[in-house]
Amino acid sequence: MPAPIEEGSNTPGRQSPGHHIELVDDHPSPRHEGEAGSPALRDSKGWDGKLRVPKSAVLTNPEALSDPEYSDDDNVVPGEEVAADEDLLDNEPLDTDEIICTHSRIQSISALRLERFKQVARICLRQNLIQDIEGLAAVAETLQDLDLYDNLISHIGRGLTDLTNLTSLDLSFNKIKHIKHINHLTNLTDLFFVSNKISRIEGLEGLDKLRNLELGSNRIRELQNLDSLKNLEELWVAKNKITELTGLGGLPKLRLLSIQSNRIRDLSPLREVPQLEELYISHNALESLEGLENNTKLRVLDISNNKIASLKGIGPLEELEELWASYNMVGDFAEVERELKDKKNLTTVYFEGNPLQLRAPALYRNKVRLALPQVQQIDATFVRV
Structure with missing residues (x-):
């Protein structure tokens, strides 16, 4: 399975150990009004401190609601005392x-x-x-x-x-x-x-x-x-x-590159890092996989959310184990079979959101299974043996 997701991405990637961040969403939605633990107040007037009191409430000091100058200094609840830094x-x-x-x-x-x-x-x-x-x-x-x-x-x-x-x-x-x-x-x-x-x-x-x-x-x-x-x-x-994958040639031990959510169009500069094993390049501007031919050590490839219509260029990647290609423009089952069937170590493929899945969703999984019998997981679902 791919490493955990990197900060700011909802596709494979990773977090640093004990770090950050959130597995699929780096911008969690705030709690909406009406959700658990929050009253369903949709009128701005509901935040004035008075309308939040349920009508059925029994108050020991009802004057607190009617008298704007009400004060009860004898019953003030003391606030929590925060220790100074030197005492922590x-x-x-x-x-x-x-x-x-x-x-x-x-x-x-x-x-x-x-x-x-x-x-x-x-x-x-x-x-x-x-x-x-x-x-x-x-x-x-x-x-x-x-x-x-x-x-x-x-x-x-x-x-x-x-x-x-x-x-x-x-x-x-x-x-x-x-x-x-x-x-x-x-x-x-x-x-x-x-x-x-x-x-x-x-x-x-x-x-x-x-x-x-x-x-x-x-x-x-x-x-x-x-x-x-x-x-x-x-x-x-x-x-x-x-915008470009240049500048990596001096990294002889680089095995993992996560460059998701950038503006990459050309993969050919990756020939400078032929030892690369994991490439996470989702959410870019890729239209082609040409340029990957020299990266024969790749085991994990994430190209999700690009504009790729053809898997041409992936053929030489004989050690490929996981291909994440969701939300592209791949539509040819014959090409999927031609480019991937010989990948004996391939266990996981993601093609959801592509034309080959959208055109016939009921038949899609069976077609992938027939084309790639070695695969154990299609999208988020494991293949039954």
Whole structure:
């Protein structure tokens, strides 16, 4: 099965471990009025605080509804007291190797007094109000994983200077415009910048151990400045503004490319990465699969939601295991059989939303089974043996 879906996509892709995001929809719909847990108030006047009271309610202080100046200071319910940042970790064992403090309205990392924790290897401060990366030098010797996902960071600054033992850094869902001050982190294997405001790939020289780079949901127009990443295995750049697949030739170990929801028309530059095993390129502007002939190592290919009418070009991909081709313009069962029948490892195909499915939906699955007897899954349904 394909890896989990990447941020900002509803087709195969993936999330970083323990990360983000949502499997099929990166913009969940807000709860509609009338759904469970919410009163069915469709009139704007219903939010004035009075009409929300059921008519059957029995109130001990009915004057609260009729007197706009009503006040009952003697019965005020005290609000929840929110601890200051410096008190949040007081109950944490000093020998802990992991600090997780999410959604706690933290504004200052320095105020957490992290120097108390001499063995901490992972710090996760997701969904807080942090604007500056600071106060981490005291844990630099042991810290390996830093997760500042979903904060208010706009500049990386010098706060990472001493953290040379980091292997994983997640700055996703912030307001970062430029990749700076990280190329000294030479032990990094995983780097996440999902959903920022980055328009240019830069500042990665020296990250010789980097295996996984996630830059989805940014403003990137070009794949560039990647040649130094000789050990990079996975590149995630979905939901950007990329028009060409150039710039990958210097990545000899790249095995997975997720470039969904971009503006790609031509696959031929992928000849520079013949070792590629997984390609997720749904929601682009593809009209042809020509150009894939040299990518004979591909096992997973996602071309959903394009304008592809022919499977020509897929023939040489003898190791193909999964083909996701939903919502294209494929209409010829004979061509499907001709191009795919010899793929002995092919277990999964998706063709829903294509003319060959829409023209005769009742016969579609049986026709695919006859054309591709080795397949075990057609769309979301497993084939009965």
